[in-house]
Amino acid sequence: MAKPTPTAGVSTRAPASQRSRTAEMLQHAKAMGKTIEVAIDGSPIAVPLGTSILEAAGQLGIRIPTLCYHEDLCLAGVCRVCVVEIEGQRTLQAACSYPISSPINVKTHTSKVRRARRHIIDLLLSSHVGECYTCSRNQSCELRELAAEYGVDFFRFGHVQKPRYEIDASSHAVVRDMNKCVLCRRCIRTCIDLQEVGVLEALYRGNRSKVGTFLDRPLADVVCINCGQCINRCPTGALRANDPTDEVWDAIDDPRKHVLIQTAPSPRAAIGECFGLEPGHAVTFELNTALRRCGFDRVFDTDFSADLTIIEEGVELLLRLKRALVDGDASVALPQFTSCSPGWVKYVEHFYPERLAHLSSAKSPQQMFGALLKTYYAQINELDPRDIVTVALMPCSAKKFECNRPEMCASGHKDIDYGLTTRELAKMIHEAGIDLLKLPKSGFDDPFGTATGSGVIFGATGGVMEAALRTVVELVTGLKIEKLFDHADVIPVRGFEGIRYAELPISQIGPVPELVAHLFDNWDFLKDVTLKVGVAHGTANAKRVMEDIKAGGRFSQCHFIEFMACPGGCLGGGGQPSPTSPAIRAARA
Amino acid sequence: MLLTERERLHDELAELVTRYGRDRSSLLFILQEVQRRHYHISQYAMQVIADLLDIHPVEVHSVVSFYSFLDERPQGQFVIRLCRTITCDMAGKDHVARQLENDLGIKFGETTPDGKFSLDWANCLGMCDRGPALLVNQQVHTQVTPEKVHGILQECRQTFGVHATSDGRETRT
Secondary structure: OOOOOOOOOOOOOOOHHHOOHHHHHHHHHHHHOOEEEEEEOOEEEEEEOOOEHHHHHHHOOOOOOOOOOOOOOOOOOOOOOOEEEEOOOOOOEEHHHOEOOOOOEEEOOOHHHHHHHHHHHHHHHHOOOOOHHHOOOOOOOHHHHHHHHOOOOOOOOOOOOOOOOOOEOOOOOEEEOHHHOOOOOHHHHHHHHHOOOOOOEEEOOHHHOEEEOHHHOOHHHOOOOOOOHHHHHOOOOOEEEOOOHHHHHHHHHOOOOEEEEEEOHHHHHHHHHHHOOOOOOOOHHHHHHHHHHHOOOEEEEHHHHHHHHHHHHHHHHHHHHHHHHOOOOOOOOOOEEOOOOHHHHHHHHHHOHHHHHHEOOOOOHHHHHHHHHHHHHHHHOOOOHHHEEEEEEEOOOHHHHHHOOOOOOOOOOOOOOEEEEHHHHHHHHHHOOOOHHHOOOOOOOOOOOOOOOOHHHHHEOOHHHHHHHHHHHHHHHOOOHHHOOOOOOOOOOOOOOOEEEEEEEOOOOOOOOHHHHOOOOOOHHHOOOEEEEEEEEOHHHHHHHHHHHHOOOHHHHOOEEEEEOOOOEHHHOOOOOOOOOHHHHHHHO | OOHHHHHHHHHHHHHHHHHHOOOHHHHHHHHHHHHHHHOOOOHHHHHHHHHHHOOOHHHHHHHHHHOOOOOOOOOOOEEEEEEOOHHHHHOOHHHHHHHHHHHHOOOOOOEOOOOOEEEEEEOOOOOHHHOOOEEEOOEEEOOOOHHHHHHHHHHHHHOOHHHHHHHOOOOOO
């Protein structure tokens, strides 16, 4: 696998969150030959040197409450909710950030610990403005859960009643309400360490400290790519998606409006989590029924336009290859980058504007479908596009931004009127009193009802690449891809490693299907070409690949690279249900 | 800011980055030097420093906003910080404060229109036994009385020009 190539003399801030701490420690312990015997609440356990108390307790099945700690992120140790008592030590220690280095006797729930925890939570609440009733995180607030768990019965240290900050709703995607912020800094670690976008950071000091952007500008004016990863990791309602459900209800209630919804595969795999299912149970067909009962006139499958995207991107790749290989045109922008992830597109616009030509010119599946609905669909159903309201169910907060981009209305009408996240649709279904899990199944509406399997895998990282490879190889060689690999899964590309690379030789030129045969007179230029492809998910990894291209490394020789802004691809999108963790994302795949 | 001024600032910052090293751990040294020379760290400077150190501008802003001795807005050449904590308060810091405001014609938190003086509060300077205490840039004055204020300001005025380096600052170019 390609190693990140740091530019000469510059040490970039390594995403600590992406390094596996346990693996490093085990290695370390082996070298030192050391495991340490500790006792937690009387139960003995031997752990490698440097394991945190929190991890050791987890192995024993002892739960220590946490707030600022997050599996995906580096340690902060700022909230102090996880304090424990260590025998012989005067002060309490934070379990998440205390590395075990000597045999200790830990007590996780003595009266001193319980009292301290309650006071810490009281203190967090004392500067937390807001009524739980009206909060978007009413049912999923980690702070509220902690308060309930630790018996907070009154505001011992007072409770701020008046909001201190204005709500920043400038962005189409992310709304920031700093009055609800408890300064756990998960969003900062997400933005700077996990995603390396660098929008949010702690500003000022002491009682004035707050999470802010560069020069405290509104979110719409800074380099935010709208990936929404901060929303998924916020323990309170301080960060939330810009919610258009009221507008969608208005459209549904308006008898003149023809309201269409398309659903993407990732939210279908995750929405069950909002109804008490374990991660990884797709409820696609029950969801169709629920959407019809909510009042949507037609329910379509985004897989259809995902197929279109693949054909367009595949053909665009072939055209670029021809110009590069046959015409010898050195100005051709290769490798071609995927353009499905609106967070990634905005990332390129901000951080690598000189590489914009590399982006595929294809619209994302969401926008393609919208354009189709407002033109072709309107035509065949004799509808006025002005009466059509297109809604998209996406796992993504950046899609809200994308559908509001001014250039996304080539037909004269907005391709997509509203983008809904998985969480918002779950709220709508709850609001309509529908029990999703008990509904009968029903299919998607025609004429766009049939799709291949490639769209379904779009949501997982590597999915777009896999689909594109299948398409290109099948178009060019005339072989079914099953013959190239043992089965249709293109193994080297899928998976959850941050950056992947694969090569695929084209050994023969087969009968080219009529659909694309007219593109070139002679397809032989592709014979013996080895297709080189790359996949990166999470903008931190995307950055590594971009730096590698800049330095002329392996990825600069690629023909096609799939980028997704979110770790784990769309399955880990910013519009998916909270909480998120590597295990949850893997289950959704 | 004029284009030429921007270019000059950019070159100056690049020189500082070379001197202290292209690493995020050099950030504070660079910021202190910029503050010494320009009496503030401008938005443009923050962005250039971030770019040169390969970190995010918001990280630079975070550091600048955290430290009281780093300023986002232009400060005077002489920043006077009067201690407002309890012992200095009891020793009569209010009289000193009023005298400073009168003599300079500005309130605390403001800068004189000629850009020479800024007035600000400080928390404990550790001179509790000799209050009221104040800081003029890096220099501490203790047992300050309203009568002494005039002398302190006069001393500052006399160190303008080439002598302004006496407290570690360089002349404004």
